[in-house]
Amino acid sequence: MSDSASETILNPAVLKKLDELTQRQEELLQQMADPDVIANQSLYRTVTREQGALSKRVVLIQQLRRVMSELEDSQTLLDGDDEEMAELAAAEIEDLQQKQEEICLSIQDLLLQDDGTDSRNAIVEIRAGTGGDEAGLFAMDLLKMYSRFAERRKWKVEEMDISANEAGGVSQVVFCVQGEEVYRFLKHESGGHRVQRVPTTESSGRIHTSLATVAVLPEAEDVEVEIRDEDLRIDLFCASGPGGQSVNKTTSAVRLTHLPTGLVVSCQDERSQHKNKAKAMRVLRAKLFDLEQQQRQNERDASRKSMVGSGDRSGKVRTYNFPQDRVTDHRIGQNFFGIPKILMGEIDEICTAMMENERIEKLQNFDSLVNAS
Numbered sequence: 415m416s417d418s419a420s421e422t423i424l425n426p427a428v429l430k431k432l433d434e435l436t437q438r439q440e441e442l443l444q445q446m447a448d449p450d451v452i453a454n455q456s457l458y459r460t461v462t463r464e465q466g467a468l469s470k471r472v473v474l475i476q477q478l479r480r481v482m483s484e485l486e487d488s489q490t491l492l493d494g495d496d497e498e499m500a501e502l503a504a505a506e507i508e509d510l511q512q513k514q515e516e517i518c519l520s521i522q523d524l525l526l527q528d529d530g531t532d533s534r535n536a537i538v539e540i541r542a543g544t545g546g547d548e549a550g551l552f553a554m555d556l557l558k559m560y561s562r563f564a565e566r567r568k569w570k571v572e573e574m575d576i577s578a579n580e581a582g583g584v585s586q587v588v589f590c591v592q593g594e595e596v597y598r599f600l601k602h603e604s605g606g607h608r609v610q611r612v613p614t615t616e617s618s619g620r621i622h623t624s625l626a627t628v629a630v631l632p633e634a635e636d637v638e639v640e641i642r643d644e645d646l647r648i649d650l651f652c653a654s655g656p657g658g659q660s661v662n663k664t665t666s667a668v669r670l671t672h673l674p675t676g677l678v679v680s681c682q683d684e685r686s687q688h689k690n691k692a693k694a695m696r697v698l699r700a701k702l703f704d705l706e707q708q709q710r711q712n713e714r715d716a717s718r719k720s721m722v723g724s725g726d727r728s729g730k731v732r733t734y735n736f737p738q739d740r741v742t743d744h745r746i747g748q749n750f751f752g753i754p755k756i757l758m759g760e761i762d763e764i765c766t767a768m769m770e771n772e773r774i775e776k777l778q779n780f781d782s783l784v785n786a787s
Contacts, residue, residue, distance in 0.1 A: 532598035545624025550583025562759025569593030605731030634703030
């Protein structure tokens with residue numbers, strides 16, 4: 415890694431990438447003015463999202479190019495025969511070099527911050543793992559934790575599918591979180607969450623260990639993932655669970671099977687078959703988009719290990735130790751205290767620590783990151 419941001423960003427290969435970003439923004443602006451794109455709202459949202467993510471970078475890139483040009487002019491004066499002008503140029507070069515370093519640092523931070531998905535909404539899936547009823551209760555605790563965190567950040571939570579159990583927990587729940595930079599904050603929650611505590615049903619006071627798994631997927635637009643009718647099997651069935659007898663009288667629940675990948679998604683949250691199918695399609699689209707992103711990432715550097723450990727979402731990433739009132743994230747080896755407030759949605763400290771760890775890891779591999787993007 416280079417000693418300064420300027421040395422890193424002014425590398426010819428990196429500068430070429432930056433110019434490509436500027437070119438890409440010009441293409442996107444042209445698309446945003448295209449009547450056909452404007453008429454397709456899903457495509458228009460995708461284009462505007464990408465353009466918005468690029469705009470900050472392009473402004474900085476343009477500033478950098480101007481400073482580089484001014485430095486060139488000042489260097490010419492410095493090398494000239496006019497001593498007075500050379501003296502002025504020397505002072506100007508010092509200021510411009512400082513400005514260049516600041517701009518390069520800002521560009522580097524932006525390149526490290528976002529891989530193109532951070533600004534998206536997220537679809538979150540929580541499943542109870544080993545531990546019986548206690549695992550289901552813990553899965554419910556996680557659902558409440560993320561819902562409260564979303565509420566504190568003024569995000570919207572939309573339930574998409576839930577399978578409750580008789581003990582008051584859930585065996586599985588899928589929900590969408592909508593808001594600003596949702597995926598950036600929640601993506602590190604993916605993986606196995608282990609809880610160590612005395613269940614309310616345990617009379618002897620023995621500590622139980624249970625597991626719930628969390629998967630966080632960036633939500634995809636219709637135009638980003640093509641799902642062909644012939645690749646889809648649609649099964650209809652009666653909904654089960656809370657909601658009264660009327661829930662079970664109609665085949666409103668929908669199960670989608672994507673034949674090429676074997677992915678299965680179901681939704682029974684709504685009374686309307688049409689609404690359930692629409693929600694299930696959103697979840698399936700997110701899973702297919704995530705699968706495609708995984709494949710691309712694995713081809714580059716297999717860095718997905720930083721998110722889910724072994725590469726799937728079953729790896730243990732965090733332990734909630736109730737007797738010691740401690741939450742440990744095993745990926746960064748850091749402890750966080752105060753489980754009651756954490757389960758009330760105060761996970762800002764954990765999210766910030768995970769994002770900073772991601773930034774450090776990306777900085778350490780900055781050259782390969784830029785070359786792969």
